[in-house]
Amino acid sequence: MAFWNFPVVIGGNINSINNAGLETFRDDPIDSLTREICQNSLDAVEDESKPVIVEFKKFTSNVFPGKDELRNNFERAKMTWEGKNKKSTEFIESALNILSERNMQWLRISDFNTRGLEGARAGEIGSPWSALVREAGSSNKNDSSGGSFGIGKAAPFLSSGLRTIFYSSLDRTGYRSYIGVSDIMSFQKDGGGMTVGKGYYTDGEDSRAIPDSLKLDSGFEREEAGTDIFISAFIDIYDLEKKILHSILHNFFLTVYYQKLIVRVGDSEINHKNINELIKKLEEDSKENKDLKNFFNLLSSENTLRIEYPSKRYDQGRIEFKDGEAVFLLMEGEDFNRKVLMTRKTGMKIFEQGHISGNITFTGMLMIQGENMNRIFKEMENPAHNKWVPSRYEENPKIAEQIFKDLRKFMRDTVKESFSPPISDQMNAFGLSDFIPDKRNLNQGDEQLVESLDSVVTKIEMKKKNRKAASTIFEDERESENEASIDRGENALGDGERGGFGEEEAGEGDSSNNGTQLPEGEVGVDPNSDGNVDISESRRKRKLVANKCRYISLNQKEGLYRFSVVLDKAFEKGTIEFKQIGEQNIVKLPIENVAFDQQDIKIEKINNNEVVFLNGKKVQKLSFLLKIKYSNLCAMEVQVYENS
Incomplete structure (x- = not known):
């Protein structure tokens, strides 16, 4: 019989409601949720000749596995923290109010053309299921994947009023499983002992996945391999659909354009056939939208220059990039932002590189595609996947700094050589x-x-x-x-x-x-x-x-x-x-x-x-x-x- 299992720790850490992993994504929870979900689904693609499909859908249900038992655990948490931590007690009060209601709002996120949560049957350490559900700060993805810290899995919890979500999966071997995860705070159990703060809806003390399908959304039935994430007590926001679509257009337009990703939000869909029209319809009331249109235009304009990054060798040949491991798309034009959008193999936007040229108006996109180059820059990437920091390359930070410096120099030199007007009599520095x-x-x-x-x-x-x-x-x-x-x-x-x-x-x-x-x-x-x-x-x-x-x-x-x-x-x-x-x-x-x-x-x-x-x-x-x-x-x- 399934139950909520909150393991006890003796002499270990006592955790409050604050969570370092969640704080990484607090600035923009919906954008972070969208980025992390789509990136994880792309990393688990089954057939690379077909697009991964990610679906977001809100629904309301009166079904909640182990609802009464979870409410009792929150009551114990209240007795543990009352008068000791204001933020924790405020969260507990809110959670108890939510659990007292008959119906609850959920957000279902489902992916298709993915492998599902492999390893759920045995629960072995290092398996995709274990890395997502049980392990902390762990990632077993390959060098071309988007994530590498195992922190991105925290993003969905930030959108739950209960900090509780359920994973349901059908893996490519046909094995069905589900498990609930509640990431709250430590509390004193009735029989003594302090919990670690994280609990699992499971059918055993070892917190294994339940061998069955989870049916919370009455209008949905999984028939092919993939994963479903159910976010309980979903914290709804104004214009949710619009915000998710905005995040997809700005962060994954390259992936959608190259037919690697399709996203469905409610009744809307973004695919390679309509993304051009969707971007055109964006209002130009923000610099962000104007820049997106210019970046996207690089993919189809006949005026776009395409320059391959030359081969490079570092650390006495231990690190070697072949010709064309990165491609630089470039175009000159009036009112362009003088920035380069940086991406890796997944196609997700990492950041926009500035300080390329102060006098040439251009826009550009650098796509790292080669395995060797992708591996190095993946290790430089921060947990939020929006910056490259050479010091994060633990093996040799100085080499990483030189690699990144050479890449920036290549972009500066290419822009200058491509667009600077010919000079017959060049002035010296003004003296x-x-x-x-x-x-x-x-x-x-x-x-x-x-x-x-x-x-x-x-x-x-x-x-x-x-x-x-x-x-x-x-x-x-x-x-x-x-x-x-x-x-x-x-x-x-x-x-x-x-x-x-x-x-x-x-x-x-x-x-x-x-x-x-x-x-x-x-x-x-x-x-x-x-x-x-x-x-x-x-x-x-x-x-x-x-x-x-x-x-x-x-x-x-x-x-x-x-x-x-x-x-x-x-x-x-x-x-x-x-x-x-x-x-x-x-x-x-x-x-x-x-x-x-x-x-x-x-x-x-x-x-x-x-x-x-x-x-x-x-x-x-x-x-x-x-x-x-x-x-x-x-x-x-x-x-x-x-x-x-």
């Missing part, structure tokens, strides 16, 4: 000489170059200090506090800071502008000036917009540059103003021609050092080629204005 203009060239053949710091001061007055954000300063609405403001008429410079040239590759510039401070030094005042300066109405109405700008020289002699300008806000019409930065002055930089990469951006006019453009779709990243009337390398400043 002092690059900031000093050649005055002989500036004074010859181009009278349009004008000193930006006039020697004429139109007026000097006291104003209140500016308290507006730099990105929203109007040129005709500057306020200063106890500060002399020098109005320089048409050549007036906006308030704010000039960005420097940061950590960029040779030949690149980087400028974050919220305006420009006046250079240090004395300013001469012309006593003969009448102070009258003509300021056009259109310039009065312009609004300075903060931007981040990068550029690279394509051809020095031709004055050809490629620019990428990211705006803090989007608008329909604007002006880009270009200036050359010298050691002692800033001068207007006359423009010969401009060509935007985006077809939706139209040039209204080019006026000296300014480009007036129309931006109907309000694009925030501007990419364009610029040709200037100046043949020497120079440091440039870019200011962008919104035209009202």
Whole structure:
């Protein structure tokens, strides 16, 4: 006869309701549940030529094996912990309330085209059944599997109001079995002795599986090999179906696309035929959804580059990766996230690798497929399966660090080689000489170059200090506090800071502008000036917009540059103003021609050092080629204005 068996420990640990394994998944229980369940089912696939099917279904039932006996055990736990541990007593009270109800909500999770829980008949240590049900922190999976810690099996308990679940299985030999597991807290038994806190619904003191099928969901009957997990007192959440589907799309889209996984949630199904449409329908109200669409597009776009990871040898040949053990999918495009989605053989998303390139907008996916490479990175993986940590590779952490470092370098180099524009005259890192203009060239053949710091001061007055954000300063609405403001008429410079040239590759510039401070030094005042300066109405109405700008020289002699300008806000019409930065002055930089990469951006006019453009779709990243009337390398400043 079946009963709840809570083994007693003498002189061992006394466990409260807190559980380290559960805490790993507490941040997002449903996402963790979905990831761990699907990963475990994929690891147990029977026929690899067919997809694994995972099914989630809620139901209500008044059937609960050993319900009265479990309630009595919770009463004993209450007497043990009352007044000693607030969190434990609160959980016990909640559990007793649940068990007093006639009906209970359950979540059934079933998989198909899997081997079932092999080893349930004998209960041998190391068998799949024992590793899941009886062993703690144990995993006997192969090197290509998703899990390796044996901690993921804790995820379903977090969704149970009783911390109690039932496993039912039909393995591939035809053996049927089931067992209940209640992972609560230690408590004093009536006959004396303290339990370990974990109990089993079994038919023997050795806590073996019961040789029969468990029928809790009246509408379900298992007829093929696989495993059913029944989560009792399922803690329902709003939009459960939507959250599970969201987790599948974001974590297993690769697995579904390659026909390795089908997921059914209630009346919905995700398969390789409809995943494209499901991802397309996702709202683009979050960066996460936008990135998913770009990642998924890598799988089918004709613009995707596919690069195989080259062979590698480490530790005097003890570790060897063959050519193509990893594949790098790569694509360049506007507004991409500059990240690489990292996966292993199961196809589940591990994490997104950043810090690949600061000036190339791309998206990528790295798929580790080879056995040797998969084994090494599996051992680096943390229990939550969302990070690779070289120190976890116990055999040789330094080698693991080098392996991971080489992989990141491969991705950086590949992105740079694939998408960086050809450079005929590459700039050195900007030094002092690059900031000093050649005055002989500036004074010859181009009278349009004008000193930006006039020697004429139109007026000097006291104003209140500016308290507006730099990105929203109007040129005709500057306020200063106890500060002399020098109005320089048409050549007036906006308030704010000039960005420097940061950590960029040779030949690149980087400028974050919220305006420009006046250079240090004395300013001469012309006593003969009448102070009258003509300021056009259109310039009065312009609004300075903060931007981040990068550029690279394509051809020095031709004055050809490629620019990428990211705006803090989007608008329909604007002006880009270009200036050359010298050691002692800033001068207007006359423009010969401009060509935007985006077809939706139209040039209204080019006026000296300014480009007036129309931006109907309000694009925030501007990419364009610029040709200037100046043949020497120079440091440039870019200011962008919104035209009202």
